[in-house]
Amino acid sequence: MYDTYKTSSNTQKKMFGYLRSFVETFYTEEPVQRAVNFFDKISNYDVIETVNECGEKRYIEIPKNLEVERRKNLELLLTKCRKLLSFVNGKRYDEDMCILIVRLCERVKNAVNASDDITYLFDEFRELESRIKKKSSRSFRNLSSLDIY
Secondary structure, eight states: OOOOOOOOHHHHHHHHHHHHHHHHHHHOOOOOOOOOOHHHHHHHEEEEEEEOTTSOEEEEEEEOOHHHHHHHHHHHHHHHHHHHHHHHHHHTOOHHHHHHHHHHHHHHHHHTTOOSOOHHHHHHHHHHHHHHHHHHHHHHHHHHTSOOO
């Protein structure tokens, strides 16, 4: 009445293997690792390079505390502002430049307690620094063109 169709044991094993892999794909409890791009790794992790007992290089990723990093960056910026201010005072620049640097220092101090974006402070510092470097390089160019007897 019904034709019986026999499959070989290899075919049955392959089919069972396919079925098992299909089921394991959807019903396993393994954690899924999300892809992380390079920028995320650099901005969110400190990477330490070490050498194990076998002489192999190993890299350890330690999550950064973003608040601590932010505070360190602001302290670094404040130090740079103070150095720039002392440079400007030593070179006898106009008072307007000193006032701009002092105001930037005040904004950096106020940003320590806030939680907003601080990139504009770094941009402003770079702009002031470049303006001061341009002024000082002009004076050096003028001095180099002088004839000394």
